[in-house]
Amino acid sequence: MLRALGLSEYNLKDVDGRLVGKSSGFFNHIADQPDVTMIDHIVTPTWQEKMILHYGVQIRPNLHHWRMASLMNPAAFRSRSRWLEEKLAAYDGNYDFIIQLHTLQAPGTRFRERPYVIITDNTYQMSRRYWPEWTPARGPNVHNQWIKQEKEVYNNALALLTYSDFARRSIIDDYDVSPDRVHTVGVGSRFIAQEIDPKKYQSKTALFVGYDFKRKGGLELLEAWKLVRQQIPDAKLQIVGVNTPVEDVDGVDWLGRISDHKQVQQLFKDAALFAMPSLFEPFGLVFIEAMGMGVPCVALNFGSTPEIIEHEKTGLLVEPKNVPALAEAIVYMLTHPEEAQRMGQIGQNYVSETYSWEAVGGRVMDKIHAALERE
Numbered sequence: 066m067l068r069a070l071g072l073s074e075y076n077l078k079d080v081d082g083r084l085v086g087k088s089s090g091f092f093n094h095i096a097d098q099p100d101v102t103m104i105d106h107i108v109t110p111t112w113q114e115k116m117i118l119h120y121g122v123q124i125r126p127n128l129h130h131w132r133m134a135s136l137m138n139p140a141a142f143r144s145r146s147r148w149l150e151e152k153l154a155a156y157d158g159n160y161d162f163i164i165q166l167h168t169l170q171a172p173g174t175r176f177r178e179r180p181y182v183i184i185t186d187n188t189y190q191m192s193r194r195y196w197p198e199w200t201p202a203r204g205p206n207v208h209n210q211w212i213k214q215e216k217e218v219y220n221n222a223l224a225l226l227t228y229s230d231f232a233r234r235s236i237i238d239d240y241d242v243s244p245d246r247v248h249t250v251g252v253g254s255r256f257i258a259q260e261i262d263p264k265k266y267q268s269k270t271a272l273f274v275g276y277d278f279k280r281k282g283g284l285e286l287l288e289a290w291k292l293v294r295q296q297i298p299d300a301k302l303q304i305v306g307v308n309t310p311v312e313d314v315d316g317v318d319w320l321g322r323i324s325d326h327k328q329v330q331q332l333f334k335d336a337a338l339f340a341m342p343s344l345f346e347p348f349g350l351v352f353i354e355a356m357g358m359g360v361p362c363v364a365l366n367f368g369s370t371p372e373i374i375e376h377e378k379t380g381l382l383v384e385p386k387n388v389p390a391l392a393e394a395i396v397y398m399l400t401h402p403e404e405a406q407r408m409g410q411i412g413q414n415y416v417s418e419t420y421s422w423e424a425v426g427g428r429v430m431d432k433i434h435a436a437l438e439r440e
Contacts, residue, residue, distance in 0.1 A: 067437070069095050070150065070156055072165040072172060073150065088166055090253045091184060094426030095164065101430070104160055107152050109145050109170060109256035110435040136169065136209035137189065137200055139210035145170035153179070162223065162437060171218045180440060181221075182433055186228035186252070187347035189215050190239040195368070196280060198347040216240045224436035226250045226429060228348035229369035242384070243376050249434045253349055253422030256330050258413055265337055266402035266409065269300045271395060272336035276306040276322065282342030282365065283307070285388055287314050288340075292392035294353070295398070300399055302340075303332060313384035337405055338398045342391055346370055353420045355379075356412030361405050363394045379412035381426070 076116030077086035084092050084106065096103035108181045150173035153163075163172050163181035168188075172181045192199035200208070202287055218226055219240050225247045227233040233247050283304070290302050294316050302317045311318040323329050333339070338354035340363045350360050352373045360381035374380040381394040398405050417425065 067101045068104050068160045068161040069101055069151075070104055070163045071095075071433060072109065072163060073106065074109045074167065074169055075251070076108055077106060086185075087120070088252065088256075089427070090422040091164070091166065091429065093431075094422055094429065098216040098430055105156070107149065108411070112222075119186075133269075137211065139207060139214060143198045146172075146174050146176070150174040160210050162433065164433070168215050170219050171214070173427065175183050176218065180223055180437070182224050182226060182251070182335050182436060183219065183222045184226045184228075186232055187237060188235045191232065191235045191297075191347060198280075212240075217382050219370060222246070222325075223440055224248065224432050227431055228350075229372055230370035231372065232347060239292065246436075250423055250428040250432065251420055251425045252348060252353070253354045253425040254350070254416055255326060255421045256354045257336065257357040257417055257421060258359050261409060261413060262334075263406055265359075266405040267336055268335065268337045269297060269399045271300065271338040271340045271399065272305070272355070273302065273339075273341055274332075275278075277340055278307050278311060280344055281306075281346075282344050283311065283343050283392060285344075285386075286340060287312055288388045289392040289395060290314055290317060293388065293395050295395050295401055296318060303336070305329065311386045317356070325350070328340035329357065333360055336360050337402065338363060338395065339380075340364075340391075340395055342385075343368075344372065349373055352380075353416055356409075357416035357420070359409040359413040361412060362378055363391070363398060370386060377408075380416060 071092045075087045077084045077089050092103060092106055095101055136277045141402065149170060151290045153173040160375055163179060165172050165181055165183055167185045168183060172179055179181045185213045189200060200218060219236055219242050225236055225242065227247065227249050230249050233249050236242050236247050237244050273283065273286060276281060291314060293300055300316055303320055305320045305323050307319060308321045333355055341351065343349060346368050352364065355362055356379055360376050362432060364374055364380065364382060365385050366382035367385050374382060383390040383394050
């Protein structure tokens with residue numbers, strides 16, 4: 066029986082023996098394996114709890130930039146690694162491998178001596194290249210320190226499992242990791258419909274779900290929606306994730322942040338279309354959730370998104386910075402319900418087969434077993 070120990074920065078909670086929270090499916094599926102037991106799960110400290118007060122982080126006028134500067138800081142990386150070392154030392158000899166989500170820290174300061182697998186959707190270099198707001202400028206030395214630490218964690222791992230080929234290519238190309246140690250496994254969907262009501266595609270209702278409104282392309286979507294309403298006066302756009310309306314636009318319902326997953330699932334169930342022209346998406350889990358509920362997607366032909374959405378098969382992809390094309394794609398989907406239904410059904414089948422937690426977890430365990438056998 067293999068013994069696994071989980072590490073994550075997400076605040077996962079144990080509810081009746083199952084972890085609940087972001088990306089908890091990875092750990093739950095491992096725990097379900099007949100030949101694996103999950104001995105424990107350690108949550109690493111957040112930026113608020115640990116490093117801001119102790120490691121000289123520069124306070125910035127922009128709170129978001131301050132948070133990211135605090136989080137993506139080499140000193141904070143080392144702080145979290147030292148904190149983990151104290152926790153991990155108590156488990157030494159009691160596990161066969163560690164599975165860690167992301168690389169905001171190393172698996173302790175003695176990570177080179179430990180067997181571990183990394184699962185991640187993003188790298189520092191991807192953020193720096195495509196969304197610099199996540200890597201606030203502090204001089205090349207600071208960037209290089211972080212990259213050096215991240216690279217060492219990657220190169221000492223038994224295996225690296227990524228949500229997307231987009232992230233896999235970055236780990237290989239930006240960090241000089243051997244391709245045979247980096248594998249794309251995806252991530253599982255919370256929402257997969259058992260049946261789809263074909264009437265929903267007649268509703269002319271589009272849905273957007275995203276808390277990081279700017280990065281998720283919300284501003285571009287609002288501009289496109291103004292053009293959509295000129296052609297479809299009764300079209301409705303529901304926006305989840307923004308508590309205060311960004312702009313008063315006809316036909317837009319600002320639903321705020323919704324923590325109830327069942328309520329979000331119902332919105333997907335009723336929507337004719339999911340539209341999110343995200344400017345940088347390490348992996349668009351929300352596209353998987355929409356497709357799992359039979360909702361075709363309109364998005365940008367960029368980053369990991371084309372790996373998820375197949376143009377004219379499960380949705381429509383448009384080029385970045387082309388608001389008229391975005392509006393045209395939305396109009397087409399809302400005025401061709403039979404096409405929306407066709408794409409929605411294909412998407413639901415695809416997610417059921419490829420992005421259920423059973424399918425994703427199977428790929429994860431195959432790679433972990435192979436890595437342990439090589440060790």
